[in-house]
Each structure stands twice: as C-alpha cells, then as structure tokens.
Amino acid sequence: MGPWGFVSLAYGIVWAAIVVYWLFLKHRYRQAEAELNRLRSSEAAASHDKR
Amino acid sequence: MAASTQPVEKRKGILGGLAVVAVVIGLYWSLAVAPPDAYQGEVQRIMYLHLPSILTAYLSYFLVFVGSAMYLWKREKRDDLLAHAAAELGVLFTALTIIEGSIWGKPTWGVWWTWDARLTLTAILLLIYAGYLMLRSLIDDESRAASAAAILGIIGFLDIPLIHMSVYWWRTLHQPPSILRPDKTPWETVHPSLLTALAISFVGFILLYFYLLSLRYRVGEMRQEIKALRLERGA
Numbered sequence: 001m002g003p004w005g006f007v008s009l010a011y012g013i014v015w016a017a018i019v020v021y022w023l024f025l026k027h028r029y030r031q032a033e034a035e036l037n038r039l040r041s042s043e044a045a046a047s048h049d050k051r
Numbered sequence: 052m053a054a055s056t057q058p059v060e061k062r063k064g065i066l067g068g069l070a071v072v073a074v075v076i077g078l079y080w081s082l083a084v085a086p087p088d089a090y091q092g093e094v095q096r097i098m099y100l101h102l103p104s105i106l107t108a109y110l111s112y113f114l115v116f117v118g119s120a121m122y123l124w125k126r127e128k129r130d131d132l133l134a135h136a137a138a139e140l141g142v143l144f145t146a147l148t149i150i151e152g153s154i155w156g157k158p159t160w161g162v163w164w165t166w167d168a169r170l171t172l173t174a175i176l177l178l179i180y181a182g183y184l185m186l187r188s189l190i191d192d193e194s195r196a197a198s199a200a201a202i203l204g205i206i207g208f209l210d211i212p213l214i215h216m217s218v219y220w221w222r223t224l225h226q227p228p229s230i231l232r233p234d235k236t237p238w239e240t241v242h243p244s245l246l247t248a249l250a251i252s253f254v255g256f257i258l259l260y261f262y263l264l265s266l267r268y269r270v271g272e273m274r275q276e277i278k279a280l281r282l283e284r285g286a
Binding site for chain 1: 100259
C-alpha cells in the first residue's frame with residue numbers, strides 16, 4: 001500500500017466510525033424522546049380525567 | 052416537542068452545523084493545503100487525525116474525572132450523567148486514536164502494533180474506560196453503580212500523565228510530544244503550515260465533540276425522566 005493508501009484508510013475508518021456513532025446516538029435520542037413524550041401525554045391525560 | 056426545549060435544540064443544531072463546517076475545512080486543509088512532511092512524506096497527514104483524537108479523548112476523561120469527583124462530593128445526578136456521557140465518547144476517541152496510530156505505525160515503524168510504553172498505556176486507558184461502561188451496566192442499583200464508576204473514573208484518569216510522560220521515562224518507538232512539551236512551544240517544534248492544519252483540525256474535533264456530548268448527555272437526562280415517570284406511575 002502506498003502512502004495515500006494509508007492516509008485514505010485512516011481517514012476512511014475514523015470518519016465512518018464517527019458517522020456511525022452519530023447515527024446510533026441520533027437513534028437513541030429519538031427513541032428516548034418518543035418514549036418521554038408518550039409518557040408525558042398519558043400522564044397529562046390521566047390528570048385531566050381525574051379533574 | 053415542548054416549547055421550552057426549542058432554544059436548546061436550536062443551540063445544538065447550530066453547534067452541529069459549526070462542527071460540520073470546521074471538520075470540512077479541517078479535512079480540506081489537512082489533505083490538500085498542508086504540504087507533505089519533509090521526512091515522512093504524505094503519510095504524516097494522519098497526524099491531523101491522530102493528535103486531535105487523543106487530545107479530545109483526554110478532554111473527555113478530564114470531564115469524567117470532574118463529573119465523578121463532583122458526584123462523589125455532592126451526589127447530584129447531573130454530574131454522574133456528564134461523567135457517563137464523557138466516558139462513552141472518551142472510549143470512542145481513544146479507540147480511534149489507537150486505530151489511526153496503528154495505520155500510521157505500519158509505514159513509519161514497519162509494524163501495525165508494538166508493546167511500546169505509550170501504546171500499551173493507551174490500550175490500558177481504553178480498557179479502563181471500557182470497564183467503566185461495563186461496570187455501570189453490571190450493577191443493578193443505580194446509585195451504587197454511579198459511585199463505583201465514579202471511583203474508577205477518577206483512578207483511570209491517573210493513566211493520562213503516565214501516557215504523556217512515558218516517552219521520557221522509558222525508551223520507546225513513539226516520538227516525544229510535539230505540542231504539549233514542557234521545554235518548547237508548539238511553533239518551535241512544528242512548522243507553521245503543519246501547525247495551522249493541526250489547529251483547524253483540532254477546532255473541528257472539539258466542536259464535534261461538544262455536539263456529540265450534548266446529544267449523549269440529553270439521552271441520559273431523558274432516560275432519567277422516563278425512569279422517574281414510570282416510578283411515579285407505579286407508585
């Protein structure tokens with residue numbers, strides 16, 4: 001492998017790993033957000049029913 | 052989305068946008084503008100990834116250290132959340148540093164890996180914080196898990212000065228520090244054209260780091276809120 005081959009390999013692995021981690025994190029974020037909104041809205045509905 | 056969270060979301064979006072711009076400029080500068088190194092040639096361009104990655108990892112472990120110490124002192128959940136989020140990112144950036152170093156080592160040293168003091172201590176750092184994340188998932192009691200992890204987070208940080216000084220204390224293949232040297236300033240050891248590329252790349256990594264950290268911290272915060280709401284409902 002030539003020098004640019006090593007450079008491409010390093011840059012490729014690093015940026016691919018960071019993008020994959022970011023996508024994974026976004027997925028966890030959306031999942032938690034959806035769950036929280038669901039719980040909050042059912043909580044609000046329950047307190048409204050009590051009234 | 053609640054109206055009160057919108058300014059925070061907007062700030063996160065701005066930080067993410069700035070990080071992308073800085074990373075793109077950093078990539079352009081590192082790969083197209085900076086000249087090749089006089090001795091190593093083009094392969095030295097890996098330095099623009101390697102150095103910002105490890106410095107970002109050190110920053111992350113410093114935040115783990117601060118968050119852990121604050122948690123043990125004040126017992127506030129937000130400090131533990133910060134330490135947990137920073138540890139996860141620290142593991143990512145340390146693993147990337149080891150991979151980049153290995154790819155850089157092959158054309159310069161002739162080997163992908165050697166049990167050099169600095170390399171070995173960096174691998175130990177990665178294992179300590181991977182252990183930190185595992186420890187948290189192995190202990191069911193949340194408060195005990197946070198306390199045990201905080202102790203490990205503080206002890207693990209002691210590896211960083213060892214890594215930094217290893218090139219002075221032991222005979223190693225790894226070169227001495229170019230930037231964080233006690234005897235010289237960076238512009239005395241690195242050519243300005245290379246230092247500019249390094250600085251831009253570092254800014255990109257730092258902005259990206261804080262963007263990812265804000266996302267990861269919020270994930271932890273939302274999980275806490277979910278747990279609290281479920282407990283409330285169960286009670």
